[in-house]
Amino acid sequence: MQIHYTNDLELQDEAQALIDFDMGSIRQMILAHRDPEPAVWVAAPEGYQQHGHVLRDSNAIRLIAYVADSGSIYATDGCNSCRHISHVEKSTQSELKTLSGTAQLPIDMLKLLNQLVANRTKS
Numbered sequence: 001m002q003i004h005y006t007n008d009l010e011l012q013d014e015a016q017a018l019i020d021f022d023m024g025s026i027r028q029m030i031l032a033h034r035d036p037e038p039a040v041w042v043a044a045p046e047g048y049q050q051h052g053h054v055l056r057d058s059n060a061i062r063l064i065a066y067v068a069d070s071g072s073i074y075a076t077d078g079c080n081s082c083r084h085i086s087h088v089e090k091s092t093q094s095e096l097k098t099l100s101g102t103a104q105l106p107i108d109m110l111k112l113l114n115q116l117v118a119n120r121t122k123s
Contacts, residue, residue, distance in 0.1 A: 038065035
């Protein structure tokens with residue numbers, strides 16, 4: 001299992017521990033929905049650390065996981081978690097923007113997710 005980051009910000013160990021915690025929270029939701037392990041994880045490092053300070057939670061989604069079988073996108077801001085259904089590998093850029101607006105998922109994370117999932121389906 002690999003986490004893909006939206007940028008190259010080097011995270012402190014405490015921030016990495018928060019990513020692990022958030023992954024555990026998302027996995028609990030996944031189990032509740034009886035979905036398999038996510039195919040792709042995308043994290044926004046600035047949601048975990050800013051200006052050298054570790055953030056316990058964020059004002060925006062900072063971690064998403066995608067389960068291709070069900071088209072489920074699981075997301076958390078470190079405090080709240082949610083689930084949205086959208087087969088992102090089939091989505092156009094316009095559809096991603098609409099999903100971003102309605103689901104409050106950061107567009108840069110959705111674009112990276114779309115790219116990663118599309119590349120996996122080509123392989």
